[in-house]
Amino acid sequence: MELNIRRPRRNRQSAAIRGLVEETNLQVSDFILPVFLIEGKNKAVEVASMPGVYRHSADRLLDEIGYCLDLGITTFDVFPALSEDIKDRYATEGSNPDGVYLQTLQRIKEKYPEACLMTDLAMDPYSSDGHDGFVENGQIVNDISVEILGKMAVAQARAGADIIGPSDMMDGRVGYIRQLLDAEGFTNVAIMSYTAKYASAFYGPFRDALDSAPRFGDKKTYQMNPANSREALVEAELDYAEGADMLMVKPALAYLDIIKLLNDNYNIPIAAYNVSGEYAMIKAAAQRGWLDNDRAMFESVLSIKRAGAKIILTYFAKELAVLLKSR
Numbered sequence: 001m002e003l004n005i006r007r008p009r010r011n012r013q014s015a016a017i018r019g020l021v022e023e024t025n026l027q028v029s030d031f032i033l034p035v036f037l038i039e040g041k042n043k044a045v046e047v048a049s050m051p052g053v054y055r056h057s058a059d060r061l062l063d064e065i066g067y068c069l070d071l072g073i074t075t076f077d078v079f080p081a082l083s084e085d086i087k088d089r090y091a092t093e094g095s096n097p098d099g100v101y102l103q104t105l106q107r108i109k110e111k112y113p114e115a116c117l118m119t120d121l122a123m124d125p126y127s128s129d130g131h132d133g134f135v136e137n138g139q140i141v142n143d144i145s146v147e148i149l150g151k152m153a154v155a156q157a158r159a160g161a162d163i164i165g166p167s168d169m170m171d172g173r174v175g176y177i178r179q180l181l182d183a184e185g186f187t188n189v190a191i192m193s194y195t196a197k198y199a200s201a202f203y204g205p206f207r208d209a210l211d212s213a214p215r216f217g218d219k220k221t222y223q224m225n226p227a228n229s230r231e232a233l234v235e236a237e238l239d240y241a242e243g244a245d246m247l248m249v250k251p252a253l254a255y256l257d258i259i260k261l262l263n264d265n266y267n268i269p270i271a272a273y274n275v276s277g278e279y280a281m282i283k284a285a286a287q288r289g290w291l292d293n294d295r296a297m298f299e300s301v302l303s304i305k306r307a308g309a310k311i312i313l314t315y316f317a318k319e320l321a322v323l324l325k326s327r
């Protein structure tokens with residue numbers, strides 16, 4: 001029998017050697033935990049389609065963030081779930097400094113100055129149309145949306161945001177927001193652009209959590225077609241030129257090729273959003289005993305890092321932090 005002299009199994013023969021040759025490692029500093037804020041007091045309501053994920057009122061969210069900081073999680077992406085009566089066409093509440101969202105950001109910063117706060121910048125949580133941009137005659141109007149988003153971004157920076165995360169996919173918003181932030185003295189506030197955000201089925205549980213599904217139509221005129229990858233390079237080129245500090249791909253698991261594409265072509269950090277549906281799939285299978293929760297979680301988040309994402313937004317951040325500590 002003639003075998004090749006190269007035997008890859010030699011490098012797998014013991015835990016020690018496997019450790020030596022291991023190329024990718026997850027660490028808690030890679031993660032951003034998305035958190036959901038609701039109105040009221042002393043409330044923690046589990047999201048039905050996201051077992052283990054809660055919508056917290058501000059007071060409970062403060063406790064939650066304290067707990068996560070102790071676990072080593074440094075950065076939080078805060079999403080508001082607001083009542084219908086506060087929403088309007090112009091997403092006015094999005095830049096209301098006395099509203100529950102911006103007030104809560106301030107409270108978090110006051111209590112935990114060390115916490116790094118990321119915001120979601122889009123109109124949908126505040127819009128009576130449930131779209132990320134401004135709606136006129138059934139169309140999402142780009143430039144008016146960008147103006148509204150600019151106001152929101154400055155208000156978020158004033159409330160203490162460290163990283164602004166435009167998730168709306170309007171053209172030109174990164175450059176516009178950068179200009180406004182700089183003009184207002186917020187040169188240190190970073191922009192993590194949702195650069196390649198796809199029109200995905202995997203946002204379903206998130207829209208349940210926020211009750212933010214579009215009131216008509218879909219998001220296909222602004223979010224990308226899942227069939228396209230070269231278009232992601234066009235989006236990246238624009239965001240890079242407009243001053244984005246980090247480029248995000250969303251969702252993550254069905255878009256590992258896009259993560260790799262951007263990582264190969266851009267020398268700023270790439271982020272990926274391991275979205276609600278990707279979380280829900282593993283949780284649902286694990287609850288039925290069809291998958292091992294911890295192993296499936298670890299493997300899927302590891303694959304996102306291996307593909308080239310340095311930063312991972314994931315609802316698994318807490319569980320992963322505990323798992324990594326126990327190793």
Ligand SMILES: NCc1[nH]cc(CCC(=O)O)c1CC(=O)O
Pocket residue numbers: 120121122124132167168202203204205206207219274275276277
């Ligand atoms: N601007 C909205 C927004 N920001 C983050 C998510 C999805 C996050 C997730 O599914 O976990 C969405 C949903 C959407 O675009 O409809």
Ligand SMILES: [Mg+2]
Pocket residue numbers: 169170171172195235238239
């Ligand atoms: Mg773009």
